[in-house]
Amino acid sequence: MLKPEIAIVGGGPAGLSAALSAVRQGAEVMLLDRDPSLGGQLVKQTHMFFGSKKEYAAIRGIDIPGKLISALEDEGKGRFKPLLNTAVLGYYDDGVILADKEEEAMLIKPQKIVIATGAAEKMLPFPGNDLPGVYGAGAVQTLMNVYGIKPGNRVLMVGAGNIGLIVSYQLRQAGVEVAAIIEGASRIGGYLVHATKVRRAGIPILTSHTIKEAYGKQKVEGALICNLDENWCAIPGSDKDMKVDVICLAVGLTPQTELLWQAGCQQKYLPELGGYVPLRNEKMQTSLSSVYVAGDVACIEEAGSAMVEGKIAGLFAAADLGYDEKVEERFLAYSQELEELRAGPTGAKIREGLARLNGGV
Amino acid sequence: MRIEDHPIIKFKRGKPVSFTFEGRQIEAFEGETIAAALHAAGVRVLSHSHNLKRPRGFFCAIGNCSSCLMKVNGAYNVRICVEPVNEGDRVEMQEGRGDIIAQA
Numbered sequence: 344m345l346k347p348e349i350a351i352v353g354g355g356p357a358g359l360s361a362a363l364s365a366v367r368q369g370a371e372v373m374l375l376d377r378d379p380s381l382g383g384q385l386v387k388q389t390h391m392f393f394g395s396k397k398e399y400a401a402i403r404g405i406d407i408p409g410k411l412i413s414a415l416e417d418e419g420k421g422r423f424k425p426l427l428n429t430a431v432l433g434y435y436d437d438g439v440i441l442a443d444k445e446e447e448a449m450l451i452k453p454q455k456i457v458i459a460t461g462a463a464e465k466m467l468p469f470p471g472n473d474l475p476g477v478y479g480a481g482a483v484q485t486l487m488n489v490y491g492i493k494p495g496n497r498v499l500m501v502g503a504g505n506i507g508l509i510v511s512y513q514l515r516q517a518g519v520e521v522a523a524i525i526e527g528a529s530r531i532g533g534y535l536v537h538a539t540k541v542r543r544a545g546i547p548i549l550t551s552h553t554i555k556e557a558y559g560k561q562k563v564e565g566a567l568i569c570n571l572d573e574n575w576c577a578i579p580g581s582d583k584d585m586k587v588d589v590i591c592l593a594v595g596l597t598p599q600t601e602l603l604w605q606a607g608c609q610q611k612y613l614p615e616l617g618g619y620v621p622l623r624n625e626k627m628q629t630s631l632s633s634v635y636v637a638g639d640v641a642c643i644e645e646a647g648s649a650m651v652e653g654k655i656a657g658l659f660a661a662a663d664l665g666y667d668e669k670v671e672e673r674f675l676a677y678s679q680e681l682e683e684l685r686a687g688p689t690g691a692k693i694r695e696g697l698a699r700l701n702g703g704v
Numbered sequence: 705m706r707i708e709d710h711p712i713i714k715f716k717r718g719k720p721v722s723f724t725f726e727g728r729q730i731e732a733f734e735g736e737t738i739a740a741a742l743h744a745a746g747v748r749v750l751s752h753s754h755n756l757k758r759p760r761g762f763f764c765a766i767g768n769c770s771s772c773l774m775k776v777n778g779a780y781n782v783r784i785c786v787e788p789v790n791e792g793d794r795v796e797m798q799e800g801r802g803d804i805i806a807q808a
Binding site for chain 1: 743
């Protein structure tokens with residue numbers, strides 16, 4: 344059985360930051376990721392980041408993992424052990440993690456564990472939503488930004504949050520037509536800067552619109568969309584037929600909390616934060632003292648805040664093992680950073696959700 | 705369906721490899737997944753639902769949704785969206801849940 348001081352599950356922005364933060368404190372870190380390379384979903388984020396300079400604003404997402412990994416290799420020499428192609432399958436009562444590394448079972452008993460498993464895409468119920476040609480927005484990004492393959496010729500984007508807007512723009516960059524972006528709410532959810540770019544590219548954004556049906560025999564041949572009234576009810580006679588071969592769903596994410604449920608961490612359902620999220624204190628420590636969380640698994644936000652949460656979780660996982668150099672000072676800096684990232688109108692929903700989370704079970 | 709010119713990304717494709725899908729030869733590049741190669745070749749239907757046999761396609765691309773499970777070199781339930789393609793792979797559609805013991 345392997346006994347690292349700290350095990351981190353998930354090597355996306357949150358997990359990598361947690362690893363770097365813990366290694367900087369002097370702890371020994373094992374980072375487990377099911378993929379063959381680190382970086383999580385950053386590998387397909389070709390757009391530049393906003394937010395904090397400290398969290399790589401104005402740098403493209405795809406360029407961030409390389410920076411974190413080289414810092415880890417450099418500063419964590421001998422104390423940073425990444426285990427790739429390693430899927431964590433279970434967490435047992437005695438604190439043992441079961442992992443599958445290339446079909447070999449592994450047992451790991453860390454002293455502290457940081458869960459940074461990220462999120463999964465939400466589905467939208469409508470007839471035909473299972474037809475080939477209905478893709479999650481992340482899948483479209485993977486196809487076109489990682490493998491350089493067009494998802495199709497003409498796309499209907501469902502959802503005008505940041506992901507819907509950004510992926511629509513990326514589709515245009517890849518030479519794919521976007522017929523329209525539809526959004527059920529009466530206003531665009533994403534940043535104005537993304538919406539403006541999309542509109543400049545000639546893509547219509549139809550608010551108060553939803554998808555009624557996807558049709559096609561073996562794959563998507565088109566979609567029926569319609570107008571919604573202020574009560575989110577379809578307005579009769581407002582149907583429009585869109586001839587598209589791809590329907591891309593960008594309707595939000597939900598935390599991947601399976602390991603937290605297994606571990607027995609207390610969770611609370613907060614739609615503002617994406618669904619069930621773990622209760623945690625300001626140290627990102629859950630109701631189980633040896634389990635910390637960071638990133639989308641803790642609250643659906645964006646990579647910048649995921650990285651700061653990672654720093655906090657890694658800092659305290661290490662500090663609680665005695666590697667507590669400058670812990671107060673660092674914690675203060677990270678908390679301020681988080682507060683800045685969540686300031687303003689775009690962070691309102693997150694702030695409300697977190698306030699309710701901290702309001703008790 | 706491959707993107708040749710992109711304003712931001714330079715795609716570094718690996719060396720060409722070929723594999724078979726349902727007996728048909730498909731060209732791919734080393735470093736891509738089986739699902740990506742099939743998509744580039746125009747294959748959209750990857751499986752069928754167990755009860756109603758409705759067609760299922762590429763959906764999540766990160767090994768979460770099980771819409772793309774196939775039989776690869778005799779092994780069932782391979783998530784082809786995260787399985788790298790290798791020269792000479794034998795890829796077949798899988799009906800039903802398959803057998804958990806790999807066949808030669």
